[in-house]
Amino acid sequence: MTDILMPKATAVWLVDNTSLSFEQIADFCGLHPLEVRGIADGDVARDIRGADPIVNGQLTREELDKAQNDESYRMKAVVSRHAELLKPAKSGPKYTPVSRRQDRPDAIMWFVRNHPEVTDAQIAKLLGTTKATIESVRNRTHWNSANIKPVDPVTLGLTGQLQLDEVVRKAADKKAKDDAKNGVLQPVEPEVEPEVVAEEEAEPDYGSGAEPTAESVFGSRD
Numbered sequence: 521m522t523d524i525l526m527p528k529a530t531a532v533w534l535v536d537n538t539s540l541s542f543e544q545i546a547d548f549c550g551l552h553p554l555e556v557r558g559i560a561d562g563d564v565a566r567d568i569r570g571a572d573p574i575v576n577g578q579l580t581r582e583e584l585d586k587a588q589n590d591e592s593y594r595m596k597a598v599v600s601r602h603a604e605l606l607k608p609a610k611s612g613p614k615y616t617p618v619s620r621r622q623d624r625p626d627a628i629m630w631f632v633r634n635h636p637e638v639t640d641a642q643i644a645k646l647l648g649t650t651k652a653t654i655e656s657v658r659n660r661t662h663w664n665s666a667n668i669k670p671v672d673p674v675t676l677g678l679t680g681q682l683q684l685d686e687v688v689r690k691a692a693d694k695k696a697k698d699d700a701k702n703g704v705l706q707p708v709e710p711e712v713e714p715e716v717v718a719e720e721e722a723e724p725d726y727g728s729g730a731e732p733t734a735e736s737v738f739g740s741r742d
Contacts, residue, residue, distance in 0.1 A: 524578045524597050526571045527551060528559070533570030535560050539588050548579075548595045573597075624649050625664060627673035628657040634670065638691040646679050646687055 524530060527549040534545045535556065542556040549556070558564030573579035583595045624647050631643050632654075640651045656662040673679050
């Protein structure tokens with residue numbers, strides 16, 4: 521049985537518009553037969569409007585006709601692309617291989633040095649570490665502080681570049697919004713005045729076609 525969208529609303533429609541048995545409807549909608557009976561009696565889903573699974577693209581007319589002609593037949597739902605998209609993505613806990621766990625303090629230090637706007641919660645989720653470890657690296661109370669050096673977590677293989685960029689972007693956006701809300705002015709680059717080039721001393725104009733004289737060059741002796 522394939523999960524369908526709005527199972528109770530679909531069951532309401534099937535109860536009102538088909539001759540299917542309660543067991544057939546329950547099997548298709550993923551409900552208990554007694555729950556379907558309660559829908560038929562008006563005790564369950566009283567305020568739910570029926571949803572036509574054929575119009576919704578979750579059931580074909582041929583499947584419905586087969587089921588109505590054979591009470592033992594169980595309908596097969598059309599695999600809904602939308603239903604797959606609406607399913608919440610289940611992400612398991614971040615797992616870091618044992619061989620890489622010793623590198624996490626270096627990645628934490630990289631965040632502390634280069635991206636202080638990234639929160640401890642974001643670092644912990646990305647690297648699969650704890651806030652206590654992050655705090656010990658930041659305060660230099662980690663047992664291996666003498667050997668910790670900032671290294672890009674992508675280089676260490678602890679995360680991908682896209683994931684890192686996304687975390688940094690979100691942290692930067694949040695910081696910008698918080699600064700704007702608190703009236704913190706962003707630093708402005710100082711304006712650089714254009715360099716003034718002194719004009720070269722103009723040569724004396726001796727007149728068009730006139731030859732320079734000794735007086736014009738060396739000045740009058742008087």
